[in-house]
Amino acid sequence: MALLGRICLLLALAVCAYGIGASIYGVRTGRWEWAVSGRRSVYALAGILTVGFVILEVAFLRDDFAFNAVADTSSRTTPTFYKAAAVWSSQEGSLLLWAWLMSLWSSLALFLTRRRIRDVAAYATAIMLGFGGFFISLMVFYAQPFATTSPTPSEGVGLDPLLRFPTMMIHPPMLYSGYTLCTIPLAFGMGALLARRVDAEWIRVIRRFAFGAWFFLGIGILLGARWSYSELGWGGYWGWDAVENAALLPWLTGTAFLHSLMIQEKRGMLKVWNVSLVLATGTLAIMGTFLVRSGVLNSIHAFGGQTLGVPFVVLIAVLIAGSIYLVITRREMLHTEHRIDSLLSREAAFLANNLVLVALVFVILWGTYFPLISEALTGQEASVGPPWFDRYTVPLALILVLLSGIGPVIAWRRATLANARRNFLVPIGLALATLVVLLAAGVPVKPFALAMFCCAAFVFGSISQEFFRGMRARSAMAGEAPPTALVALVRRNRRRYGGYIVHIGIAVLFVGVAASTSFQHESELGLSPGQSSRVGAYTIKYVRSTASVTPDYDSSSTQGGRELSAIIRAEPGVTLGPDTARTGATLSLGAVLDVSKHGRHVTTLYPSEGFYASEEPTQGSVGHLIGGQPVSHVAIDAGVTRDVWTAIAPNIETPQLKRIVTLGNRTLPYAHPGEGMVAIAALAAAYMKSPPQAQFHLIASPLVMWIWIGGLIVVGGALIAIWPAPSVVRHRVRARSRARAEQGLASA
Amino acid sequence: MNPARKRTVRLVVALSVAVVLASALIYTSFSAASPALTPSQLVHEAQPGRSYELTGTVLAHSVSRDGDVLNFSVADRATGATGAAVPVAYTGTVPDPFKEGREVIVTVEKQGGEYVGERNSLITKCPSKYKETPASEKQSS
Numbered sequence: 103m104a105l106l107g108r109i110c111l112l113l114a115l116a117v118c119a120y121g122i123g124a125s126i127y128g129v130r131t132g133r134w135e136w137a138v139s140g141r142r143s144v145y146a147l148a149g150i151l152t153v154g155f156v157i158l159e160v161a162f163l164r165d166d167f168a169f170n171a172v173a174d175t176s177s178r179t180t181p182t183f184y185k186a187a188a189v190w191s192s193q194e195g196s197l198l199l200w201a202w203l204m205s206l207w208s209s210l211a212l213f214l215t216r217r218r219i220r221d222v223a224a225y226a227t228a229i230m231l232g233f234g235g236f237f238i239s240l241m242v243f244y245a246q247p248f249a250t251t252s253p254t255p256s257e258g259v260g261l262d263p264l265l266r267f268p269t270m271m272i273h274p275p276m277l278y279s280g281y282t283l284c285t286i287p288l289a290f291g292m293g294a295l296l297a298r299r300v301d302a303e304w305i306r307v308i309r310r311f312a313f314g315a316w317f318f319l320g321i322g323i324l325l326g327a328r329w330s331y332s333e334l335g336w337g338g339y340w341g342w343d344a345v346e347n348a349a350l351l352p353w354l355t356g357t358a359f360l361h362s363l364m365i366q367e368k369r370g371m372l373k374v375w376n377v378s379l380v381l382a383t384g385t386l387a388i389m390g391t392f393l394v395r396s397g398v399l400n401s402i403h404a405f406g407g408q409t410l411g412v413p414f415v416v417l418i419a420v421l422i423a424g425s426i427y428l429v430i431t432r433r434e435m436l437h438t439e440h441r442i443d444s445l446l447s448r449e450a451a452f453l454a455n456n457l458v459l460v461a462l463v464f465v466i467l468w469g470t471y472f473p474l475i476s477e478a479l480t481g482q483e484a485s486v487g488p489p490w491f492d493r494y495t496v497p498l499a500l501i502l503v504l505l506s507g508i509g510p511v512i513a514w515r516r517a518t519l520a521n522a523r524r525n526f527l528v529p530i531g532l533a534l535a536t537l538v539v540l541l542a543a544g545v546p547v548k549p550f551a552l553a554m555f556c557c558a559a560f561v562f563g564s565i566s567q568e569f570f571r572g573m574r575a576r577s578a579m580a581g582e583a584p585p586t587a588l589v590a591l592v593r594r595n596r597r598r599y600g601g602y603i604v605h606i607g608i609a610v611l612f613v614g615v616a617a618s619t620s621f622q623h624e625s626e627l628g629l630s631p632g633q634s635s636r637v638g639a640y641t642i643k644y645v646r647s648t649a650s651v652t653p654d655y656d657s658s659s660t661q662g663g664r665e666l667s668a669i670i671r672a673e674p675g676v677t678l679g680p681d682t683a684r685t686g687a688t689l690s691l692g693a694v695l696d697v698s699k700h701g702r703h704v705t706t707l708y709p710s711e712g713f714y715a716s717e718e719p720t721q722g723s724v725g726h727l728i729g730g731q732p733v734s735h736v737a738i739d740a741g742v743t744r745d746v747w748t749a750i751a752p753n754i755e756t757p758q759l760k761r762i763v764t765l766g767n768r769t770l771p772y773a774h775p776g777e778g779m780v781a782i783a784a785l786a787a788a789y790m791k792s793p794p795q796a797q798f799h800l801i802a803s804p805l806v807m808w809i810w811i812g813g814l815i816v817v818g819g820a821l822i823a824i825w826p827a828p829s830v831v832r833h834r835v836r837a838r839s840r841a842r843a844e845q846g847l848a849s850a
Numbered sequence: 851m852n853p854a855r856k857r858t859v860r861l862v863v864a865l866s867v868a869v870v871l872a873s874a875l876i877y878t879s880f881s882a883a884s885p886a887l888t889p890s891q892l893v894h895e896a897q898p899g900r901s902y903e904l905t906g907t908v909l910a911h912s913v914s915r916d917g918d919v920l921n922f923s924v925a926d927r928a929t930g931a932t933g934a935a936v937p938v939a940y941t942g943t944v945p946d947p948f949k950e951g952r953e954v955i956v957t958v959e960k961q962g963g964e965y966v967g968e969r970n971s972l973i974t975k976c977p978s979k980y981k982e983t984p985a986s987e988k989q990s991s
Binding site for chain 2: 264334335336337441461464465468469472473476482483484485486487489490493494626627628711731732733734751797799
């Protein structure tokens, strides 16, 4: 099978080479059958890579450790769900996923444009196949997904326990869909410049793909934040980590583009700007992939240093140089049709939004790559921390949220005073009322947080007003009941009202961010059973310890397994697995925490830490069973008003517990992990008998849930906006019937 | 002023503002940045009151807890136990993979003879077990 996989890759490379040649030859000579053939080679590429991806996925599911990628990132004891997701945790597998998703999305894009802008599409085909060829070359020459070892190892290393989290299944494909979709507008943008056809047509073609890229990247970022919050033991959702920033950058330029695009469509302005944003978004997406995959920067997601740096740097340099060259040589064609009439206009608001977004991009880009910049300039590697990022991004985010309330209601071209009064009276009133209520309620005066709440209220006011006015107008004109009118209004103007809902979602999300960062209470301390600690208004008591031991996944099916289970069950206080999070931890030690507020019981939480087996014989027959990386399984009481977040780090290094491990290592054979498990059960029992002091990390932060709710509102709004409008369908039907009528006339 | 001239003036003003803001940003990034140093470099270069990003491996048998403070020593990655080791007193979140022998990054400040870790600045690099095979091996395969 590995051989077939390798053949697939070579074939894919050949298809890319052919397709690039055919498309360029076709468009240069005007022999369009060659361009069509080039387009079809993208479909062929998608087919071949699908076969390749299926081969690798099957190898993971069948525990085929002959594949290096499988042996490095999966194991028999890895739960099946995570075996399937382990494909993209390996360097090779993730490159294959990238190339595969790119070929699928490119095929879709080219299929949908098969009857339009054929010259632009032909160049775009060549560029897309260029990306495909690049990634496939990496897999052929550097990180080979189908590399095998002989003899076949009997067991693999296993998936990193940190990655055993349900969203691991969808987070990487979402993020990679976003990244790969970013390259489609880039390909068409370059195609349009190369073909010297920079009219509105190519913008219309890529609009949906740019939106898709923005949508999937956004979901990927959100899921990543969620993972960080509920799996990593630090209780935060955003840390300005290089890898997080890498995904945020193209999302920000994509956001800017989706806005400035509307100005080009409506007023024929900002053409150079738009094409630059498209090229920047694609380049940033490639840079993001590079950053994640090359390990050039320190990150908690350091996926391993690799030799992919040089090829990626070359690709990025080519992209940047090519973009600049194309924009400069074609600038005459990109002249604007109008000018901004007034600074008080929707165009100006959109332009301001773009400038703020680009400023954010600049800040984050500079901060992220600062270690490299600093080393290049001063010879000394240095980095900037989260406070530096916050100093610039917080004010910019405030302006951005405010603009998201101004943009939708301000008039095009030139807003008059009367018009401004009509549109902004309610939102400003609402913002001021919010401020008064918050201050009266005794909310601590944190200027940035309060400003963010007021901005959010402003957005809510201005957008609700838009909905209300639209509904009232429609209700009056069509004589519909207000709820029907509202639904009809949104259905007829999906892009507009979907966009408004996205704005509301962003405002809600930022309220959650501002509240949870400004009004958070945190405590980090050691507790023994019976002791308690205060976090904000909550008292958290360590009631008792818990321990569970999971021998293996099929311990009940064999005679030996059943006997073993009986021994473990007989240990006082020890439960027989599976571990609470079902991620394959051998041993998990935890705590029962009683959370109360003003003496009243609120909830009971069960945080734990999972200890995983490693494949290092040096750790001994017992030691290796818990010698892998321990992972926190945090316990959260999520609520509408606040989250109580708890994590535990139990101490298993006490002399008494260490003695059990040493004794077991000396007496028990390595080859029979079943016997080693008895020692682990004894260790768990000893731990339960006299639990040593454990370290706790306790956080009470308000309104965290609104970050996720805001994210869901954004997703919902985006889905409404992206759905084909009924008018388009109608339009097509009408066009068809008109064509038929014309035919009828001609024949008559 | 004619419209074309007005536009030019406006463009120049906007660009100058952008340049000023960008320079401020770049300037602060250099002054706010903490240089990345290895323990042996830190011992020689550290000045009190300035923060440094210390990278190295946690020395064996050096980890101890004193209330909320986690004490450990960081040694050079290359020389390990034989080279210089810097004692760090750290408070805040300790990542799960933190262990003796693991590679860590922590922001520290010199206070007297001691190095105090900035709260929640401790990062653990992926343990070797999960690292990709070294580049040299990979290329030859």
